[in-house]
Amino acid sequence: MIHPIPRSPLLLGLAGLLPFLWGAATVLSPALSDLSTSTLGARFTGPYVQLFYGAIILSFMSGVLWGFATKADSTRATTGYFLSVLPALWAFFMTGFGPSNASLNLMIGFAGLLILDTTFSRWGLTPIWWMSLRLLLTSIVLICLAITAFV
Secondary structure (H helix, E strand, O other): OOOOOOHHHHHHHHHOOHHHHHHHHHHHOHHHHHHHHHHOOHHHOHHHHHHHHHHHHHHHHHHHHHHHHOOOOHHHHHHHHHHHOHHHHHHHHHOOOOHHHHHHHHHHHHHHHHHHHHHHHHOOOOOOOHHHHHHHHHHHHHHHHHHHHHO
């Protein structure tokens, strides 16, 4: 079921997509890539901006899940804390190995995060609109990372 997403989380979530979208655009357009590299630097161009930012976002989402776990009781809280650190650990260990492999690994990480989001939502630990937001954002992130991984 789709629930309306409050304006602030929606706008902030969409703004958070900008590095992924920019990275994909600069992968697809050599002219834009050259312009970005000359004005912003290589770190803010192509796969580099996506990979760096993607690792940060997976780590950030670990913190969000940790916060949700604080709302659980007993064994479920322990399980929630354990699960909440997985995205950050995934980002730390799996974002090497070159841009294509790192992009693919981030895709796996974001897909896994969506599974964790679903779990925490089913446990009643997230806002009712959480999955609507996470499905939207994760879909766009996966498309952007796929461009880097497979183009």
